[in-house]
Amino acid sequence: MPIAPNTELWRRLWGVASLRRWNPRLPPANTASMILMLKKGELTMRIKLARILDELREDHRNLTRLLDLLENECRDVPEEGEPDMDLLHDIMHYMTVYPDAIHHPREDLVYTALREHCADLAGGLESVPGDHREIAELGDTLRMDVEAIISGAAVTRQHLLEDLVNYVGHLRRHMEWEEAELFPRADSLASEKETATIDVSAHLGDDPVFGATTAKSFTNLLANLQRVQ
Ligand SMILES: [Fe+2]
Numbered sequence: 001m002p003i004a005p006n007t008e009l010w011r012r013l014w015g016v017a018s019l020r021r022w023n024p025r026l027p028p029a030n031t032a033s034m035i036l037m038l039k040k041g042e043l044t045m046r047i048k049l050a051r052i053l054d055e056l057r058e059d060h061r062n063l064t065r066l067l068d069l070l071e072n073e074c075r076d077v078p079e080e081g082e083p084d085m086d087l088l089h090d091i092m093h094y095m096t097v098y099p100d101a102i103h104h105p106r107e108d109l110v111y112t113a114l115r116e117h118c119a120d121l122a123g124g125l126e127s128v129p130g131d132h133r134e135i136a137e138l139g140d141t142l143r144m145d146v147e148a149i150i151s152g153a154a155v156t157r158q159h160l161l162e163d164l165v166n167y168v169g170h171l172r173r174h175m176e177w178e179e180a181e182l183f184p185r186a187d188s189l190a191s192e193k194e195t196a197t198i199d200v201s202a203h204l205g206d207d208p209v210f211g212a213t214t215a216k217s218f219t220n221l222l223a224n225l226q227r228v229q
């Protein structure tokens with residue numbers, strides 16, 4: 001089973017990759033100093049709202065594939081068998097390093113932009129940040145179940161499945177709600193104010209599974225995704 005890297009270090013490393021993709025001509029020394037400047041708040045990285053929305057929708061398509069894989073992995077296992085716990089661990093590890101660390105915080109920023117630029121459009125969306133915290137907590141619960149089983153602790157199959165159904169159902173409903181409510185309103189803002197940008201300096205990072213480069217610790221997860229395509 002791959003060792004989970006330190007999440008902050010992970011994000012910083014992927015931040016470098018992200019900056020170089022943003023401007024491939026940047027030499028490594030410059031990207032390192034840019035990261036430092038971003039962290040000190042001396043530099044900001046702003047992305048157009050319309051592009052952020054494209055990326056968020058792409059993330060949802062990818063997340064749906066992972067939730068399908070998570071469900072299938074458990075549904076197809078016979079009563080006496082056990083799901084592929086390493087695969088479940090990889091999926092839940094990914095949820096902490098990309099959706100919880102990059103995707104959801106960027107959606108919080110989109111919600112903040114709506115509130116700042118067009119309060120009328122933000123009405124009824126107040127639950128976005130709280131929903132993200134709840135999803136992270138449900139994900140932590142499921143990840144801890146998986147880690148406990150891997151380390152030999154007694155977690156019943158029923159308990160694991162309940163936490164899994166709870167997490168998957170909540171995240172699916174949340175994404176559907178965002179596609180129906182948050183994103184269309186943000187589309188309106190993006191088309192009304194074509195120059196609208198979001199400061200993503202605090203949430204830089206490439207997707208380590210579906211991005212330009214797959215992180216080594218996620219190659220098994222990617223292979224499983226390709227297998228079920
Ligand atoms: Fe969200």
Ligand SMILES: [Fe+2]
Pocket residue numbers: 056060103104107175178
């Ligand atoms: Fe989302």
